Amino acid sequence: MKAFLNELNEEQRKAVEVTDGPILILAGAGSGKTRALTYKIAYLISKGTDPFNILALTFTNKAAKEMKERVSLLLGSGDARNVWLGTFHSVFARILRVEGVKLGYPSNFTIYDTEDSKKLIKSIVKSLDLDDKVYKASSVLGRISSAKSSLISAADYNKDEELKENDVALKRPRLGEIYALYAEKCFRASAMDFDDLLMNMNILLRDFPEVLHKYQRQYKYILVDEYQDTNFAQYVIVKKLAANNENITVVGDDAQSIYGFRGANIENILNLKKDYPELKIFKLEQNYRSTQNIVNAANSIILNNKKQFKKEIWTENEQGNLIKILKAATDNEEGRKIADYISFLKDSEDSIYRDFAILYRTNAQSRALEEGLSKTGIPYRIFGSISFYQRKEVKDLIAYFRVIINNNDDEALLRIINYPARGLGKVTIDRIIVEADSNRIPVWQIINDLNDYKIEINQGARRKIDDFVYMIRSFATYLNSKNAYELAHIIADKSGILADLFEDKSMEGISRYENITELLSGIKSYVEEETDEDNADNGNKSLAHYVQNISLLTDADKDDKNTDVVSLMTIHMAKGLEFPYVFLSGLEENLFPSLMALNTRSELEEERRLFYVAVTRAMKKLFISYAESRYKWGNQEFCEPSRFIEEIDPKHLDLSDLRARESYREKQIEMPKRNWEPKENKKTITPDPLPGKNFKKVTKTFTSNTTINSHYDVGMVVEHERFGKGKIISIEGAADNTKAIVLFDKEGQKQLLLKYAKLKIIE
DNA sequence: GTATTATCTAAGTCT
């Protein structure tokens, strides 16, 4: 049973074997911190601890999922499932569904996402007749969010003179007022935003001692991942929960603290010793992930930061290649160059696409990179920017679900009250909102008892509103009798969403329709799944449970382990991941480090930690690229290479490309644009001398919802989800806009955007 | 009053 301890190194094992009392594991990048945590959970259970008595908190669903899988591997899924293992947000949401009644929330409360929150703030700013450029929704929300992260309620905020002065100085004197209205309206809608999940959890533990004691008793062992990313609220809550037993293990790395902008506080690690004088500290310094060259380069980067723990990360891995710096004339060339290197490495090192990641500072950079991959025929997937669940059409359908589950959910209600169009325009809706506001009640109550309120609405509109209310009510009657899939299907159909999207025959329209189909099939597989990962009450497959499950999910959580594609994502998203080959792009001043982070030393240091995180994602080979010019909001701008490149000890760098660049350019001019032929260019820029390799043509199809890219040719017989089989007659356009004209057996000739069409190649 | 079209504006990292 305890054999698995042998799979740990000495320091890891020590950290695992000490179970009681406060423990800090300072774990460098790639030092096996997840391993230490999961083995500790397994060890606790193997020694007889009831899984129900273990609470393990992570920041991302992905990390939670991975830990759960790894504990299952060690112990079998039965025990692993019962551990309270999840993100801060999801675990607290689960508790608040049970205990929230004490704070006045029903168990079916809605979780507002950022878009909902911003819309609400916008409407409040408007109703107060304020300038929406001064009170920008995103910055107002940011202010409210950081207040909540510091456990400052609206009432506290408005009492605080210092905050008030600050707002006056920033020419936003009425921010406190907006905060108060925002909080009131969320509450009225039975909704919590992300930060409320933390703040309300704290209120619950603060004001209800019996609840506090209940959970203190329950969670005999508490483990926290990525402790350096905790904000004040999370810190306080964890401290309260652990106060009784003090059996708390936190894992963190100050060098990887990259969420300061969201209120994360490195000091939480530094102060741990003060909170727990008995604190035992273990340092994991051996890196198992990267080559010596990468590890040492990373060490040289972080030395530039003043504020840090003394750590010496080392590795027994091989020396490895130098970090190659790539220079490109434009952002597009950067994309092509990276694509070329990927093709080359894939063949020369016998690797697969999944081994590669392209990382960047901002989502906007993905476009140019995407184009390069696309032209070279490399399949890829972009993580982030717009998650599947954030797509308009998906949110629309989910908004129906939300309203049916919680009638008071104003944001969802307003989203669908006239979608699909049912003749209720701005004027009518505005009047209803005004009436709801003046009565301080949710919109639903107005439209549900329309005749009780004296609103100026004509008969026609009244009829339409009544029809809408009737429809929602009739859906609601199925909530308990039908499972999530059955009901979702009824709603998609009867609401008119499916018909509305089906009518739109544009490429985008077809893609929207397909997204709804995908959502429905996702719900279907949710219903058919054996167990329910995030909820204790296994087996409940109601629509309400489905919505609860997805409301905290993001794009990164969709695992695509089965598809062999290159990953594109922001560095933030890449945290905790590793790839054999990493391309770190856009290393330019004002982009990375970001222009907005140049004002203070601490912000710059956070950017540097971000750079450190990026570099330490690479296992075998790392490439760092920059462009001399880049399109930014429509114009081409010239860029300087990032200071971060200079900060790496030059002995770890391979600068040959900077000199070889000219010949590459000449070659570009020699072969004008015609068709992009990777083979030809390869020879000119190929770094390592490994000639004679041919480049295989990519002929796979990939069905990821985000971006699909594969090689189609005229004459191929393909299959489309809706149109059936057909033959490709011609292909035109490039990159994202590549269109194929397909003659379908049944449906006739159609023009399809390859990006969306998900054509399956038959022959 | 509502639906459609044209114009404008803003673009950072995320649970």
Next chain:
DNA sequence: TAGATAATAC
């Protein structure tokens, strides 16, 4: 580039 808003058509 897209999403929100303003102007115009129905």
